[in-house]
Amino acid sequence: MGADKLGQTLGAMADSNQKSEYIVGVDFGGTKVLTGIFTPGLKCIGKTKISTKAQRGTDAVIERIARCVLDAVDECDLKMDQVRGIGIGAPGAVDTENGRVIFAPNLGWEDVPLKKALEKLLDRPVFLENDCNICSLGVYETELDPKPRHMLGVFIGTGIGGGLILDGKPYSGYNRTAGEVGHMVLDINGPKCGCGNKGCFEALASRTAMFRRIQAAVKEGQETLLTAMLGKDLADMRSGDLRKAIRRGDKFVEKVVEEAAEYTGIAIANLINLLSPQVVVLGGGIMAALDDEMLAIIVETAREYAFPGAIKGVEIISSNLGDDAGITGAAVPARRETR
Amino acid sequence: MGADKLGQTLGAMADSNQKSEYIVGVDFGGTKVLTGIFTPGLKCIGKTKISTKAQRGTDAVIERIARCVLDAVDECDLKMDQVRGIGIGAPGAVDTENGRVIFAPNLGWEDVPLKKALEKLLDRPVFLENDCNICSLGVYETELDPKPRHMLGVFIGTGIGGGLILDGKPYSGYNRTAGEVGHMVLDINGPKCGCGNKGCFEALASRTAMFRRIQAAVKEGQETLLTAMLGKDLADMRSGDLRKAIRRGDKFVEKVVEEAAEYTGIAIANLINLLSPQVVVLGGGIMAALDDEMLAIIVETAREYAFPGAIKGVEIISSNLGDDAGITGAAVPARRETR
Numbered sequence: 123m124g125a126d127k128l129g130q131t132l133g134a135m136a137d138s139n140q141k142s143e144y145i146v147g148v149d150f151g152g153t154k155v156l157t158g159i160f161t162p163g164l165k166c167i168g169k170t171k172i173s174t175k176a177q178r179g180t181d182a183v184i185e186r187i188a189r190c191v192l193d194a195v196d197e198c199d200l201k202m203d204q205v206r207g208i209g210i211g212a213p214g215a216v217d218t219e220n221g222r223v224i225f226a227p228n229l230g231w232e233d234v235p236l237k238k239a240l241e242k243l244l245d246r247p248v249f250l251e252n253d254c255n256i257c258s259l260g261v262y263e264t265e266l267d268p269k270p271r272h273m274l275g276v277f278i279g280t281g282i283g284g285g286l287i288l289d290g291k292p293y294s295g296y297n298r299t300a301g302e303v304g305h306m307v308l309d310i311n312g313p314k315c316g317c318g319n320k321g322c323f324e325a326l327a328s329r330t331a332m333f334r335r336i337q338a339a340v341k342e343g344q345e346t347l348l349t350a351m352l353g354k355d356l357a358d359m360r361s362g363d364l365r366k367a368i369r370r371g372d373k374f375v376e377k378v379v380e381e382a383a384e385y386t387g388i389a390i391a392n393l394i395n396l397l398s399p400q401v402v403v404l405g406g407g408i409m410a411a412l413d414d415e416m417l418a419i420i421v422e423t424a425r426e427y428a429f430p431g432a433i434k435g436v437e438i439i440s441s442n443l444g445d446d447a448g449i450t451g452a453a454v455p456a457r458r459e460t461r
Numbered sequence: 462m463g464a465d466k467l468g469q470t471l472g473a474m475a476d477s478n479q480k481s482e483y484i485v486g487v488d489f490g491g492t493k494v495l496t497g498i499f500t501p502g503l504k505c506i507g508k509t510k511i512s513t514k515a516q517r518g519t520d521a522v523i524e525r526i527a528r529c530v531l532d533a534v535d536e537c538d539l540k541m542d543q544v545r546g547i548g549i550g551a552p553g554a555v556d557t558e559n560g561r562v563i564f565a566p567n568l569g570w571e572d573v574p575l576k577k578a579l580e581k582l583l584d585r586p587v588f589l590e591n592d593c594n595i596c597s598l599g600v601y602e603t604e605l606d607p608k609p610r611h612m613l614g615v616f617i618g619t620g621i622g623g624g625l626i627l628d629g630k631p632y633s634g635y636n637r638t639a640g641e642v643g644h645m646v647l648d649i650n651g652p653k654c655g656c657g658n659k660g661c662f663e664a665l666a667s668r669t670a671m672f673r674r675i676q677a678a679v680k681e682g683q684e685t686l687l688t689a690m691l692g693k694d695l696a697d698m699r700s701g702d703l704r705k706a707i708r709r710g711d712k713f714v715e716k717v718v719e720e721a722a723e724y725t726g727i728a729i730a731n732l733i734n735l736l737s738p739q740v741v742v743l744g745g746g747i748m749a750a751l752d753d754e755m756l757a758i759i760v761e762t763a764r765e766y767a768f769p770g771a772i773k774g775v776e777i778i779s780s781n782l783g784d785d786a787g788i789t790g791a792a793v794p795a796r797r798e799t800r
Contacts, residue, residue, distance in 0.1 A: 305731075309648060395638070427658055435635070
């Protein structure tokens with residue numbers, strides 16, 4: 123330590139090491155790539171979003187992910203050598219250990235060595251996980267204290283996904299596909315789901331399901347403030363529009379949202395009976411927009427449907443991370459593995 | 462080792478130790494207590510069954526369990542000092558570590574120190590687990606080789622229970638109630654369940670559900686061979702009677718059983734999507750009686766409903782342990798802990 127020469131050499135190395143403190147979290151799906159830059163304390167200091175363009179093929183998407191990372195780093199006035207690791211949440215079944223996307227139907231991907239490809243493009247260590255597990259992990263690491271042993275994340279947006287934290291770590295099962303809560307059949311004679319089955323949770327309570335119900339009713343003459351707000355074809359309807367309509371007294375929209383909340387409560391009761399988690403966290407775009415309208419109904423319905431012994435002491439809460447759950451969670455393993 | 466005196470002393474101790482090789486497995490529920498005596502290789506050499514008589518209260522039930530164990534040991538011409546440990550599967554939420562039944566609604570029990578009470582009565586170490594976990598563990602230890610990392614047991618009888626083996630060990634969750642597959646809502650507008658909800662898996666596919674459907678149809682004039690076999694009020698109908706009627710060509714009974722098998726397949730698809738197990742084992746009285754009639758339909762329906770990526774390589778099989786799954790599984794921790 124006292125020797126000047128050694129000190130200089132180490133000093134140069136340390137200088138470069140000290141700079142490599144930032145962590146990048148990437149959340150990508152069929153539609154968009156979102157990248158966040160995080161401090162070691164997991165504070166997000168900047169974000170960049172681009173579209174995925176899955177139709178252009180695997181290589182093009184991987185290049186777009188790399189470009190999104192480079193853009194985000196640049197946007198924060200940083201250089202890549204100040205980044206110590208990159209975490210990424212991918213949609214579908216993921217082999218975390220080997221950094222491969224096993225299959226991702228939304229992207230048309232099968233066995234893609236994403237970790238290796240991105241490490242080649244970005245020259246930084248990359249850590250891969252499933253996107254829903256990653257969202258749960260983001261909530262788990264930044265919003266829960268003390269940490270529960272068993273947590274369940276349910277993310278409601280265009281679709282519905284879930285992530286399980288069991289015994290303190292993400293659980294993905296034999297085929298690495300666990301947590302597929304959205305396609306739990308709740309109503310065997312219910313509406314057709316995109317997956318081909320009927321009455322899946324996602325076909326009953328996702329944004330898509332609510333919008334479809336509203337559009338069908340409007341076609342049959344249902345009156346709603348939404349048509350005055352958005353036009354008769356309800357173009358560009360967003361989750362926030364439902365909230366606005368409800369707050370302005372639209373009983374029809376209120377009923378649609380209430381029903382979705384009830385279905386969500388039943389799904390969560392099923393999950394609590396099955397897995398006995400300590401905490402259930404709700405997230406995603408629908409919860410971000412309609413938390414006040416939905417959470418109390420979800421909790422009440424879950425309590426009505428779950429076994430008293432299974433739901434005793436269980437917290438059902440909503441995440442404040444919103445769209446940032448994925449990038450935050452993606453940063454978690456990257457931070458841990460590069461410590 | 463060479464000293465004669467020491468040799469004699471140790472010899473006497475070893476003699477008594479060598480005798481303590483048998484393991485007792487107890488499976489008790491709201492109706493009956495079943496006790497099995499097992500060799501160290503988990504071969505069952507004798508069984509005794511008595512009724513639970515839950516209405517007589519906790520102390521009386523505990524005494525009956527102890528008596529059932531003593532009777533089973535005696536029936537095998539053994540003495541209690543030849544028993545090295547007793548495992549017991551109890552219905553409800555169980556604190557394995559402290560040996561307490563946290564709550565068991567079927568028995569009206571709350572926080573019962575069953576391990577301690579039985580150890581006092583039987584003077585042998587007692588190991589407690591949840592009854593459905595225990596059944597899964599029995600199948601896991603004696604029927605599966607190599608051992609899968611994640612397994613799901615579904616037991617269909619009067620009711621429907623489940624047990625999860627995740628990461629190679631029983632999973633019970635925060636409230637120790639996990640695995641409650643029977644009360645997963647599958648058909649929100651379906652028949653009323655004993656639990657108060659509608660359309661639970663158990664209300665659609667258990668023996669109770671099938672019998673109820675048959676009885677209701679017969680009341681409305683449905684013809685079936687069962688009335689010729691059992692009389693018009695279908696007194697003492699058993700699962701095996703359904704098999705007999707089907708084999709004699711009763712299309713109505715066949716349809717009832719097929720529908721139950723389809724519901725079971727959908728439930729299993731939900732569970733595979735959620736938990737991605739490698740093996741799903743079906744057991745219980747219904748499967749023991751109607752395996753040939755149900756298993757193929759269950760597997761086909763599960764493959765139709767589950768995600769291809771989640772069900773890939775997953776085995777859905779039925780257990781041959783029948784009613785012995787519980788006692789066998791109960792013996793597993795007792796064997797392990799007294800090694």
